[in-house]
Amino acid sequence: MNGDAQSIKRGLEALPLTSEQWETNHRPIVRENLARLAAMMELLRANSAVVERALDVGIGYGYTAAAIRATFPTATVIGLEHPSRTLLADPTWRGLCRTVEAHPLGADAYALPFKTGSFDLVVCGEILEHLAPTNVVSFLLELARTLRPGGTVVVTTPNLLSLTNRGMMALGRSPFELPIPTAGETYGHIREYSVGDVEALLSAAGFVDVAVRLVPRRRGGEDNSAFVRIVSSVERTLGALRPEFQGFIVAAAVRPLGR
Helix, strand or coil: CCHHHHHHHHHHHCCCCCCCCCCCCCHHHHHHHHHHHHHHHHHHHHHCCCCCEEEEECCCCCHHHHHHHHHCCCCEEEEEECCCCHHHHCHHHHHHHHHCCEEEEECCCCCCCCCCCCEEEEEEECCHHHCCHHHHHHHHHHHHHHEEEEEEEEEEEEECCCHHHHHHHHCCCCCCCCCCCCECCECCCCCCECHHHHHHHHHHCCCEEEEEEEECCCCCCCCCCHHHHHHHHHHHHHHCCCHHHCCEEEEEEECCCCC
16 A cells, blocks of 8 residues: 555544444445545546645545545645535534545535636545436536636546446346435435546536546445445456456546636
8 A cells, every 4th residue: 555545544544423424433434435535646646736725526424535635735625515414514524524624615516606717626526426417517517617727627436337236237236226315405326427428528528638547446335235245356356357347437637728
């Protein structure tokens, strides 16, 4: 594990656990998310020399914000969450934001309350799959608006073509959830995407220099059945030979200069 990953791991382990989370300790959080977060920050370092202001869209339980803080310790970080979430009034969640030194804000991500070009970096970790598919390009266009020209967006989302998803569908189980609100006015995974889909969506929103990686997902979530554990283990092993089987897509792209 390199130095960046070690710093991110320490950041994750420092996060307070909210009552909304299923985890009772930090081990499954680190197991499932560390590779994804490290890949995000690695792509970001390749794209951005300076990050002074960062926006974490969908700060949730603070995983992405912890990675940003570990990688860019002096950056100003805004942590955006949907205003309908009860988390915003949770003292533990407020403490979580203080832990990662993020300024919490409840606001509509389709109409962000920031001036054009406000941020060097906008990060959107595990959000696209929760949005209505017809709204995704509008969402990405709004992220692009808040970036300075030359600024970077980094998104992650589950891989539609992962071996785990293929296995679930082969057994007649859907990897997706119904479009019924699950937390406030937010939804579960109602649509997932392939690498080509993510590249096309970012391009449709005007981003350039799209770079994509696939990274393993070590399942540690609520669906921790023997089937999911076995398939996700095979997914990680085969992923070294067939990256399209991996569990997470990590993508970085740039707002063009002059736009």
